[in-house]
C-alpha cells in the first residue's frame with residue numbers, strides 16, 4: 001500500500017526549532033549538527049525553516065502595507081489570551 005512511506009519520525013526534529021533559534025547549548029548543537037549529516041529528513045526541515053525565516057526578514061516594505069485597519073489587533077486585549 002504505502003510503498004513510499006519514507007517518513008521517519010526523528011527525535012531530533014523536536015530540536016529543529018531550538019537549533020534554528022539558537023536556543024540549544026553548545027553540546028546539544030554539536031550533537032545536532034552531527035546528526036544532520038546522517039539524517040535524511042532533518043537537513044531538509046532545517047533548510048525549509050531557514051528559507052522561511054529569511055524570506056520573512058527580506059520581505060519588501062511594499063508587501064507590508066502600512067495601512068492598518070483599526071479593527072485589527074484587538075483579539076489579544078484579554079489577559080487570559082496567550083498567543084503561542
Ligand SMILES: [Zn+2]
Nearest residue numbers: 010012039042
Ligand atoms: Zn533527524
